[in-house]
Amino acid sequence: MFKLSRNLKIFSVLFILYTIGFRYFLSLSITNHNHVMLWATAIIYGVTIFITAFVLGKSEDINIGVIYLGFKYHLMTYVIFNVIALLLHSLGFVSQYEDFSHFLLLLVAWGIGLLIHFLFSQLSSKNAIKGVPKEDIFE
């Protein structure tokens, strides 16, 4: 069962806010052909996500399900980002230069990456009991 930990819920809420802000400034910078703003937005967004996930992930109770922890964060990131992007597109809140095919391409390409991550998690879980690597249970 896909259980959301407290930290993952916090991460999801913050990520929704970050993504809405990112999409807004991204579309704005594309519309205005402002490359500096575009790069700044992307870098700030990336760094903020990294720090948030790092802090929250570090303090996760990783006794159980450590194998799937990274995948869960990845899956939430994928779902939130793409839902917000598609929603803003359907409501017309994106730049005129952002075509729907761009959103679909990202959805599919990232989806493949997510699938690969999932397969790796499945492989790792063979050496684990309830998500805890066997060699870490009775350490």
Next chain:
Amino acid sequence: MKNNETYKQQLLKSWEDTYKKGQLTFWLFLSLKENPKYVNEIKDFIETKSNNTITCEGQSLYRTLRKYHDLEMVDFNTGKGNKGPERKYYYLTTLGHDILNEFIERNIKLFFNENLTDLILSKGDNNV
């Protein structure tokens, strides 16, 4: 001679360090087999009964207990603390008991074999 003794102690310590690494679970389960305990009691039990050869930090015990709780080998009840907040009294679940008993059967009881006991207690020959 002094160098020989130092060398022997170095090797002995290295062996003991490796040996002790896997011991915590056994002592922890053994302490809970006796009766339910809170963390400090578990720590005291382990250190006293092992003649202080096994020492453990409270935090490390908490982490381990939480892991075993998640793996359904250990559970707890909350009880009154000494003036402070409520304490968690840990106990072995049926699964925990079964695992400990089978572990003892397979790995500990063999040392009670008479021939082996004699061998362990003997000083041994230096048949070089």
